[in-house]
C-alpha cells in the first residue's frame with residue numbers, strides 16, 4: 001500500500017542542530033510551499049563536538065564554557081538554516097539534553113526526554129512525526145528514535161537515517177527535490193558553518209536530489225547495551241574518517257531505484 005502521510009502539521013525530531021535540514025530539507029520546503037506547518041524539536045545543542053571546536057578555537061582542552069558557547073552558536077546556525085527554508089524561529093524547540101549522552105540516560109531509566117517530547121507533541125499536535133532511526137550508526141540517533149516512538153502514541157511516524165543508508169525493506173517514501181529545492185537545501189546546509197569546517201564533502205553529500213523516509217520502527221527501537229553502543233561508535237568513527245557510508249544496521253541490502261520508485265514521491269500529497 002502506498003504511504004500517504006498527512007503532512008499539514010509535521011514535527012521533525014532532530015538529535016542535533018543540522019539533522020533536520022540534512023534529512024528533510026526538501027520535505028520541509030514541500031510542506032511550507034503547500035501551506036502546512038513544520039515544527040522542529042532539537043534534542044541536544046550539538047555542543048559536544050570536539051574536533052571542529054578544537055580546530056576553530058586552536059585549543060586542545062575544552063571546558064564546559066567552550067561547550068556552552070559552541071551549543072549557542074549551533075542554535076544560531078539552526079535558526080538561520082530554517083530561515084532559508086521559511087520556517088520561523090517560533091516553530092522550534094530546543095530541549096538541551098546532553099549531546100552524545102542520550103543512551104546513557106536511557107540505560108539509567110531516565111525518561112525525561114520521552115516526557116518532554118510528549119509535551120512538544122501535545123503542544124503542536126502533529127499529523128506526522130519525522131523521527132531519527134533506530135538503525136542509524138550514531139547512538140544519540142538510535143536512542144532518540146526509541147524515546148520518540150515511546151512518545152508518539154497513535155500519531156503517524158516516519159524515520160530517517162543520517163549516518164548510514166536507509167534499509168531498502170523499510171523504505172516507504174521519497175522526496176525527489178527539484179533543482180530549486182536542492183539549491184535552497186544546499187543554502188540551508190551551508191548555514192551550519194561549524195559542521196562544514198572539517199567535513200564539508202560529507203555534509204554536502206546530503207544535499208542530493210533525493211530524501212528517503214522509512215517505516216516507523218516500533219518493532220526495531222531499543223536501548224543499546226554498552227558493547228553495542230561502542231561497536232557501532234567505532235563504525236561511525238571509521239565512516240567519518242574514511243568518508244565511507246556505513247552499511248545499514250541489520251541488512252546488507254541497499255535501496256535500489258526500483259524500490260525508491262515503489263516508495264513513491266510525496267509530491268502532491270499535501
Ligand SMILES: [Zn+2]
Nearest residue numbers: 015016019138
Ligand atoms: Zn545528528
